Amino acid sequence: KNEVEQSPQNLTAQEGEFITINCSYSVGISALHWLQQHPGGGIVSLFMLSSGKKKHGRLIATINIQEKHSSLHITASHPRDSAVYICAVRSYNTDKLIFGTGTRLQVFP
Amino acid sequence: SQTIHQWPATLVQPVGSPLSLECTVEGTSNPNLYWYRQAAGRGLQLLFYSVGIGQISSEVPQNLSASRPQDRQFILSSKKLLLSDSGFYLCAWRRDRQSSYNSPLHFGNGTRLTVT
Secondary structure (H helix, E strand, O other): OOOEEEEOOEEEEEOOOOEEEEEEEOOOEEEEEEEEEOOOOOEEEEEEEOOEEEEEOOEEEEEEOOOOEEEEEEOOOOHHHOEEEEEEEEEOOOOOEEEOOOEEEEEEO | OOEEEEEOOEEEEOOOOOEEEEEEEEOOOOOEEEEEEEOOOOOEEEEEEEEEOOEEEEOOOOOEEEEEEEOOEEEEEEOOOOHHHOEEEEEEEEOOOOOOOOOOOEEOOOEEEEEO
16 A cells, blocks of 8 residues: 555546545654646646645645545645646655655646 | 756666766755656655755655655666666655655656666
């Protein structure tokens, strides 16, 4: 079992839909990252959080430390949101990043 | 502001040929630097990281090597490429722990390497 699990692996949506991507982890962490990988391969850091909730535009990230779970929400989804979303956790013990395998999101107009 | 440059964007190399991928960071000093590889359908795998000039830590045994000849320059090399070296290589940086504990990771645009 991977230390970081994401679900779903693939997700399709119609423009305007509310999107939720989940991330569960099994190690002690100091922070959790949500990353966006564009079709060309470039990666952008969306959020880094260690507790609670963060919001940036239409994106919201939440984390529950006790349950070792985080969610990334996209409100009013748009075709330009189509990308691979990657969850990564920073291990408290090793300070190393552990990556999930990503969720491929396609938003159709 | 800080920026990270990685080149080339794509590369096709024959088996047995050498490899040199370069990554440079601007706008910061003494960054922690990382090389990751992403194989098709798999998560990001840390290959090397560096906390200073000449200081390289290897995470996965392989025929790749890394060097940091200058503070903001990180080079990924191979003397003889294997087919299994094909993949998407990403350079990344973050602030060192002394200046900013738990700072975010910033990625370059990546190099897609195909070994034929």
